[in-house]
Amino acid sequence: MFDVAVFGSLFLTLFVIMDPPGIxxxxxxxxxxxxxxxxxxxxxxxxxxxxxxxxxFGLLGQQILDYLxxxxxxxxxxxxxxxxxxxxxxxxxxxxxxxxxKDVNVALVPLGMPLLAGPGAIVSVILAVQHADGxxxxxxxxxxxxxxxxxxxxxxxxxxxxxxxIKDGGVVLVTRLAGMMLSAIAVQQIIxxxxxxxxxx
Numbered sequence: 001m002f003d004v005a006v007f008g009s010l011f012l013t014l015f016v017i018m019d020p021p022g023i024x025x026x027x028x029x030x031x032x033x034x035x036x037x038x039x040x041x042x043x044x045x046x047x048x049x050x051x052x053x054x055x056x057f058g059l060l061g062q063q064i065l066d067y068l069x070x071x072x073x074x075x076x077x078x079x080x081x082x083x084x085x086x087x088x089x090x091x092x093x094x095x096x097x098x099x100x101x102k103d104v105n106v107a108l109v110p111l112g113m114p115l116l117a118g119p120g121a122i123v124s125v126i127l128a129v130q131h132a133d134g135x136x137x138x139x140x141x142x143x144x145x146x147x148x149x150x151x152x153x154x155x156x157x158x159x160x161x162x163x164x165x166i167k168d169g170g171v172v173l174v175t176r177l178a179g180m181m182l183s184a185i186a187v188q189q190i191i192x193x194x195x196x197x198x199x200x201x
Contacts, residue, residue: 001136002143010128010144017120018050018148020155026115026182027156028163029090029175030106036160042107043156049112051149054125057117058145061126072123073200076193079114083186086110090179115182116152119189 027046031039057064065072086109125145132141163171 003136003140006128006132006137006140007144007147010124010141011148013124013128014121014144014148015151017118017124018116018152020152022181023115023152024155024159024162025174026090026178027111028159028171029178030111031160032163032171032175039160039163040157042111043153043160045107046111046116046156047149047153049108050116050121050152051145053113053117054121054145054149057122058125058129058142061122062130071197071200072119073193073196075122076119076196077190079119080186080189080193082114083110083118083182083189087179087183087186090175090182110182119193 027043031042034042065075125141128141128144129138132138166174
C-alpha cells in the first residue's frame with residue numbers, strides 16, 4: 001500500500017537538502033555561455049547523474065560505506081571540500097575547462113555530485129530505504145526520490161529563460177553570488193562533518 005506520509009516526509013526532506021531554487025543560480029553560473037541546447041542537455045545529465053548516484057546508495061549505500069570503512073562525517077567533509085574548490089573557482093572567475101570535456105564535467109561535477117547528490121541527500125535516502133516497511137514503503141520512498149529529481153530537472157530546464165533576460169553582465173553577477181552561496185554551503189557541510197566526528201569520538 002502506497003504510504004503518503006513516507007512519500008511526503010522524504011520528498012520534503014530532499015527538497016530542503018537539494019534545494020531546487022537555491023541550485024538555480026549555481027546552475028546558471030556553471031552553464032553560462034553554452035548554447036541553449038547544450039544547457040538543456042546538461043540539466044538532464046546532472047539530474048540523471050544525481051539520480052544514479054542516489055539510487056546506488058539507496059540500494060547499496062550502507063554496504064559501500066562499511067566496505068570502504070568510510071563514515072558519514074568523512075563523506076560530508078570530503079563533499080564540503082570539493083564544493084569549496086568549485087566555489088573558489090566561481091568567485092575568482094576561473095571556471096574554464098578543456099573544451100573537449102567541459103560540458104560533461106560540469107554536468108557530472110559539481111552539478112550531479114556533490115551539489116544534487118550530496119552527503120545529506122545520500123544519507124537521507126539510505127535511512128529512508130532502511131526504515132521503509134514492505135513493498136508499499138519502498139514504493140513510497142522511490143516515488144519520492146523520482147519526483148524530487150523530476151522537480152530538479154524542471155527547475156533547471158526552465159531557469160535558462162533567466163539567462164536570456166539578465167544577459168552577460170547579469171551572468172557574471174550570478175556567478176559571483178553562486179560562488180558565495182556555494183562556499184557557505186561547503187563550509188557549513190565541513191563544520192557539520194567535523195562536529196559529528198568530535199561527537200562520535
